[in-house]
Amino acid sequence: MGHPEQSVAAPPSPPAPKERKWLPTLAVFLVLAVVSLGGLFAVGAAEESFTEGDPGADPGTETRPPVVVLESVSITPLDGWEVAERFHDPEGVRLTKGTATLDAVAFSFQGTPEELFDAYVENALIPQASQLQTAEQLEVVHLDAGFTAARGFYFGVFGERNASIEGELTTALLPGGIGIVFDGWAETGSYRLVRDEVDRMVQSLRVG
Amino acid sequence: MAATGLSDRRPRWGHRTSLFQFGQPAFYLFALLIGLTGWFTVAQQNLFREVAPEGWVLSWLLLLLYALPVFLLVYYLDLYEREPISLVIGAFLWGAVAATTLAIFANIGWGALIARSLDPDFAARWVPALTAPWTEEILKAAGVVLIYLIARREIDDIMDGFVYGALVGLGFAVIENVFYFIAVFGGETEGVLVGFFLRVIASGLYGHVLYTGLSGMGIAYFTTRRGEASLGKRLGVAIGLFGIAMLAHFLWNSPLMDFFPLPPLEGAEFAQVLLATAVKGVPFLAFVVVMVRLARRRENRWLQAALAGEVGKEGIRQEELAVLESPRDRRRARREIAGRAGRGASDLLKRLQRQQVNLAMVATRVDGDHPDLLRQRAYCKALRDALHAMPGTRPEVSR
Numbered sequence: 064m065g066h067p068e069q070s071v072a073a074p075p076s077p078p079a080p081k082e083r084k085w086l087p088t089l090a091v092f093l094v095l096a097v098v099s100l101g102g103l104f105a106v107g108a109a110e111e112s113f114t115e116g117d118p119g120a121d122p123g124t125e126t127r128p129p130v131v132v133l134e135s136v137s138i139t140p141l142d143g144w145e146v147a148e149r150f151h152d153p154e155g156v157r158l159t160k161g162t163a164t165l166d167a168v169a170f171s172f173q174g175t176p177e178e179l180f181d182a183y184v185e186n187a188l189i190p191q192a193s194q195l196q197t198a199e200q201l202e203v204v205h206l207d208a209g210f211t212a213a214r215g216f217y218f219g220v221f222g223e224r225n226a227s228i229e230g231e232l233t234t235a236l237l238p239g240g241i242g243i244v245f246d247g248w249a250e251t252g253s254y255r256l257v258r259d260e261v262d263r264m265v266q267s268l269r270v271g
Numbered sequence: 272m273a274a275t276g277l278s279d280r281r282p283r284w285g286h287r288t289s290l291f292q293f294g295q296p297a298f299y300l301f302a303l304l305i306g307l308t309g310w311f312t313v314a315q316q317n318l319f320r321e322v323a324p325e326g327w328v329l330s331w332l333l334l335l336l337y338a339l340p341v342f343l344l345v346y347y348l349d350l351y352e353r354e355p356i357s358l359v360i361g362a363f364l365w366g367a368v369a370a371t372t373l374a375i376f377a378n379i380g381w382g383a384l385i386a387r388s389l390d391p392d393f394a395a396r397w398v399p400a401l402t403a404p405w406t407e408e409i410l411k412a413a414g415v416v417l418i419y420l421i422a423r424r425e426i427d428d429i430m431d432g433f434v435y436g437a438l439v440g441l442g443f444a445v446i447e448n449v450f451y452f453i454a455v456f457g458g459e460t461e462g463v464l465v466g467f468f469l470r471v472i473a474s475g476l477y478g479h480v481l482y483t484g485l486s487g488m489g490i491a492y493f494t495t496r497r498g499e500a501s502l503g504k505r506l507g508v509a510i511g512l513f514g515i516a517m518l519a520h521f522l523w524n525s526p527l528m529d530f531f532p533l534p535p536l537e538g539a540e541f542a543q544v545l546l547a548t549a550v551k552g553v554p555f556l557a558f559v560v561v562m563v564r565l566a567r568r569r570e571n572r573w574l575q576a577a578l579a580g581e582v583g584k585e586g587i588r589q590e591e592l593a594v595l596e597s598p599r600d601r602r603r604a605r606r607e608i609a610g611r612a613g614r615g616a617s618d619l620l621k622r623l624q625r626q627q628v629n630l631a632m633v634a635t636r637v638d639g640d641h642p643d644l645l646r647q648r649a650y651c652k653a654l655r656d657a658l659h660a661m662p663g664t665r666p667e668v669s670r
């Protein structure tokens with residue numbers, strides 16, 4: 064159908080108000096940006112102010128020292144990742160950035176990377192989860208340090224808060240019968256935002 | 272509003288605008304966000320499919336069973352002017368893709384911020400109620416605003432706002448439910464079925480479709496009542512309806528009035544779930560039903576106003592208008608004629624009724640004896656003549 068037309072007999076219409084196009088669109092954009100990202104920025108700013116006040120905070124990537132997971136086994140954190148906790152049974156370290164976490168733990172293990180993956184799921188994840196779903200097929204990845212690892216996703220509901228978590232496990236066997244597990248996780252939907260960084264930190268594994 | 276006022280200000284039913292308005296900046300914002308968040312959504316669904324392939328397929332099959340009838344119900348609620356299909360799909364996509372993805376970031380960020388400032392036990396119970404109701408409702412309502420900015424003429428009454436809002440909400444609910452079935456209920460067949468019972472069978476009447484439908488009504492009221500209501504009143508109604516949607520969402524997510532049995536559910540506890548969801552959802556559902564009925568009544572009055580000048584001309588007769596005003600009477604008339612003259616006659620009557628609704632649309636778009644109006648009147652007459660030429664179709668009054 065065509066555009067509306069006025070008949071000759073019709074009284075003249077008042078001029079149509081000028082349609083604002085850019086201003087309301089810009090307003091919608093700003094609202095979307097503030098609502099969707101404002102909280103994440105606020106959390107990031109709060110953490111930054113916390114670490115700025117910490118004289119022991121690590122400097123940038125290039126100068127950051129490796130973090131020891133187990134004697135002679137280390138990884139290098141990227142910018143923004145901080146050591147939040149150290150584990151002792153098994154030995155390991157927890158790195159966090161905003162709402163994302165990378166747990167790296169090492170312990171004696173005999174078997175394949177796939178068996179290590181299953182053992183970690185069985186002994187570390189399942190006891191904490193009220194629901195857990197793990198990848199049916201594991202990916203084989205080659206670490207820069209020369210090790211072959213198994214990698215797979217998992218989803219679950221964890222803790223008293225019943226938080227819905229998604230994560231990715233990378234498991235490898237090191238010399239001397241040491242198994243190392245990298246467990247990167249975040250609330251469901253947000254892990255992919257840090258997945259590349261977690262992968263790079265996993266690749267930074269150094270032994271000896 | 273008085274009937275005279277309605278006839279003075281006619282709806283713009285005759286206009287059809289597609290989603291693809293390249294001259295509107297809002298279209299580019301819409302397309303950009305759908306593109307960016309679409310990539311994220313596809314990646315997320317791929318992940319679900321990899322981790323729980325059977326559960327993922329089952330989730331989508333079950334949700335299709337829910338979403339398709341709801342989609343059609345909402346679409347056909349607008350009795351006289353069905354919205355352009357590209358805009359309708361755009362609204363659904365906004366809810367399914369953009370709003371859900373942005374809500375993930377919003378809920379995680381604001382949730383973490385709120386949780387830090389509260390006692391951990393209190394936060395565990397209240398964070399879902401203190402974040403999702405406002406973040407998700409704003410993100411979904413923004414989709415209705417964008418649809419309006421893209422095709423302003425298509426939202427010409429509050430019923431249109433409900434349709435677009437409800438479809439945004441439906442899209443959101445579908446993707447959110449896939450997420451719940453896989454990530455929260457475990458993705459196994461049993462978990463997906465329990466999730467389907469809890470989130471769709473027991474709760475499907477009360478959730479996002481209604482929340483955003485109500486927000487959409489508020490947006491439509493604000494945008495379509497210029498010149499009829501003061502800015503303050505329009506703003507008040509829009510904010511009020513949006514506030515009610517948020518309040519209903521808050522109540523749903525909060526531990527208040529929580530009569531849900533503790534998992535795992537067994538036997539009669541499934542019935543208790545139905546009761547628990549009804550306690551939280553039925554009052555809001557009743558409110559929305561009343562609002563929709565009021566909006567439909569107004570559209571009905573508009574139909575009368577639009578066709579007032581046409582009755583008695585060749586396009587529509589008084590008795591035909593009386594039937595046209597009620598969907599139930601229209602269906603009854605088609606059933607009766609099918610009984611007397613067969614399916615073909617019923618189909619032809621349906622076509623005549625649809626073209627008479629189109630006559631109302633044309634009449635709202637042009638004045639006087641515009642060629643479009645003359646053509647539409649003649650088309651309706653031709654359909655009526657063809658109908659009456661079929662044996663057994665002529666109404667008794669004409670014998």
